[in-house]
Amino acid sequence: MRWTKSRLTELRHRLGEAYPDARCALDHRDPFQLVVATILSAQCTDARVNLTTPALFARYPDARALSQAQLPELESLIHSTGFFRNKAKNLVGLGQALMARHGGQVPCEAGALAALPGVGQKTANVVLANAFDIPALAVDTHIFRVARRLGLSEATTPEKVEADLCRLFPESTWIELHHQLIWHGRRTCDARKPACGACPVAELCPTGSGRIADPHTGQPVTPAPDTASTPTLRPKAEGPQRIVSLVPSVTELLAQWGLVQRMAGRTRYCVEPRWIRNAVPAFGGTKDPDIAGILAQRPDLVILEKDENTLAAAQAFEKAKVPVPVLVLEIRSVAEAREALVILGRRLNAEDAARQHIAAIDAVMEKPRSSKRRSQRPRTLILVWKDPWIAAGEDTYLADLARSAGFRPIGGQGYPRLEDADLEALAPDVILLPTDPFRFNARHQKALTQRFPEAMVKVLEGKALTWMLSRTAEGLVRLRQERATILAL
Ligand code: SF4
Numbered sequence: 001m002r003w004t005k006s007r008l009t010e011l012r013h014r015l016g017e018a019y020p021d022a023r024c025a026l027d028h029r030d031p032f033q034l035v036v037a038t039i040l041s042a043q044c045t046d047a048r049v050n051l052t053t054p055a056l057f058a059r060y061p062d063a064r065a066l067s068q069a070q071l072p073e074l075e076s077l078i079h080s081t082g083f084f085r086n087k088a089k090n091l092v093g094l095g096q097a098l099m100a101r102h103g104g105q106v107p108c109e110a111g112a113l114a115a116l117p118g119v120g121q122k123t124a125n126v127v128l129a130n131a132f133d134i135p136a137l138a139v140d141t142h143i144f145r146v147a148r149r150l151g152l153s154e155a156t157t158p159e160k161v162e163a164d165l166c167r168l169f170p171e172s173t174w175i176e177l178h179h180q181l182i183w184h185g186r187r188t189c190d191a192r193k194p195a196c197g198a199c200p201v202a203e204l205c206p207t208g209s210g211r212i213a214d215p216h217t218g219q220p221v222t223p224a225p226d227t228a229s230t231p232t233l234r235p236k237a238e239g240p241q242r243i244v245s246l247v248p249s250v251t252e253l254l255a256q257w258g259l260v261q262r263m264a265g266r267t268r269y270c271v272e273p274r275w276i277r278n279a280v281p282a283f284g285g286t287k288d289p290d291i292a293g294i295l296a297q298r299p300d301l302v303i304l305e306k307d308e309n310t311l312a313a314a315q316a317f318e319k320a321k322v323p324v325p326v327l328v329l330e331i332r333s334v335a336e337a338r339e340a341l342v343i344l345g346r347r348l349n350a351e352d353a354a355r356q357h358i359a360a361i362d363a364v365m366e367k368p369r370s371s372k373r374r375s376q377r378p379r380t381l382i383l384v385w386k387d388p389w390i391a392a393g394e395d396t397y398l399a400d401l402a403r404s405a406g407f408r409p410i411g412g413q414g415y416p417r418l419e420d421a422d423l424e425a426l427a428p429d430v431i432l433l434p435t436d437p438f439r440f441n442a443r444h445q446k447a448l449t450q451r452f453p454e455a456m457v458k459v460l461e462g463k464a465l466t467w468m469l470s471r472t473a474e475g476l477v478r479l480r481q482e483r484a485t486i487l488a489l
Contacts, residue, residue, distance in 0.1 A: 251270035
């Protein structure tokens, strides 16, 4: 089937919905750090590069330092990224070329970038897009595979695939599309076992629907089972059997606990795991649920959360002609998240699952700190919205999660609106930008870094931080990793 304009739009829409947080996975603060990290990422995972670069940039903070690096020392710092001898030579050459030709700055012109040692067309495109916001669509191994499976290109070289993609999609979408296709390749369209059963673009894909053989392997695809849909825990079947969850993270939790077969409804924002959209009907949003539609499902329990949902919704269920039991959770700290898990476990007859979940959180909680280490807690402002700026105040779940991971949240109580002057007066050491609920991205990071050069500004995967219960342990791990990286710089 031909890729018409409307099908391409639909593809972008679906990718956007499935990977709203897609962004550059290489940690960097400026174009110099990004070009170095991208060179290191050849034949190496981004996670490994991110573990390597803090010490590397502490030792070689700019082109001048890198140009004077001694190879043995540089090689030992980047050893774990593989091909370290070649990469070290390229990095020294990069530093020298930047000093000789560009005054120590990374150029923002494709030809000049691609002429630097260790920088090919792909790296140049990555730097243009992520460091300078200049539209470019670098084709890596994931995009190459995904584009061919989707039938967006039949070309056999990354350069030709790039040309095909650039012809098909408007320039304004290239940067976003680049990240979304990479995430799709990493998370769903695996090289060996694509999860076509859980794929958000399956209906649009000639490979997944069997119309063509997999261009990557030459064989018809044998989709991997959707592992996310395989319940890992099977609680007893007693307890409520027609549960409606109006809380996205609780819905995800119920899926993790293998309780989806006992669900009668969710909201349209309950979209994780992705397959839940086909498994459980949606009735309105979190603030405006379709009460009549939910009541028609004859639920035997409706689950709400104080910040996510409204009091009016809870009362509507309790005062209905046939009253429906409601469970209203209130979660403003990690301790309250633990309590909520206990309550849910009891109420849903899923105590074993709850216990395991709590154990996972406890395993990653910070140990009590000595007074010396307390002083290392960076003063941290967590922004959750822009225009106007809205912060997660010190008494919110998000702030407590950060506190539990070793940060010192600042910014007032509740969700205060902040003027630019307030941000300046707070003078944070760290500004965290979760990608949920507002889609903060590298552009916002760059703008804030320029404005607050003293502060470390970080974009973080949002759902890990804001989806309490189902992702509390993951959020703690991510924040602790960030804190370790920040303190190492
Ligand atoms: S349907 Fe399968 S092959 Fe096609 S994009 Fe999705 S995961 Fe990849």
